[in-house]
Amino acid sequence: MTQWTAKCTVTEPVQSLLEDIYRRLFEQYGPQHWWPGETPFEVMIGAVLTQSAAWKNVETAITNLKTTGLMSPAALRGKPSEEIAPLIRSTVYYNVKARKLKALVDYIGNACNDDLDRLFKKDVRQLRDELLAVWGVGEETADSILLYAANKPVFVIDAYTRRIINRIGIQPENDKYSAWQFLFMNNIPADIALFNEYHALLVRLGKETCRPKPLCSSCPLFDICLSAVA
DNA sequence: GCCCAGGGGGCTC
């Protein structure tokens, strides 16, 4: 069950660090204009397809779905996954992802009769739990849908976020997704635009320079990482 | 040519 109850930890240093990181990343990279989907439904499809895949390859798959007239819940429900898989081949694990897309559009049909506006009016915790119950939708994918398709103030955690935050010396209570998410949601203002941009900037940094090792001197967070190591 | 990337499901213990 999704809960975001505050635990009231005293976290002023974490708050200012998270604020500093955001400021530096925004100054370095500027607005990222996420999520690059034309409609909420397209964002949902992209959220599944981008699992372990570069966005460039997701775009190819989305274009294929559009040109074959499959960018709608009803159209995808009408096709067997064997026919969807070749169209999304560029996104890795395409057979599995074709089944995931089918599960997602089945859910959309059952939950709101394909009316996403209606779906997104649901209580955010309820909606999150429903999304998590869909086969192929885990926490990161559910939260990406909530933030970037449904415009809910939910912070998205991914591998880049964990690596970057670990490296600057901030530790969540434990290594579970919920603890990571709580770290952000308890220490930065619950602002949809901020959550959107912050996650996008962390991904940008992660893809661009932040490798498992060593520290990168051109990174806008280099001196914070150095302090953390010291 | 090799190894890593990295969400999510599923299985084992």
Add this chain to the structure above:
DNA sequence: GAGCCCCATGGG
């Protein structure tokens, strides 16, 4: 519930 493997490909 922790630890491992699988999905399958692109990129360094």
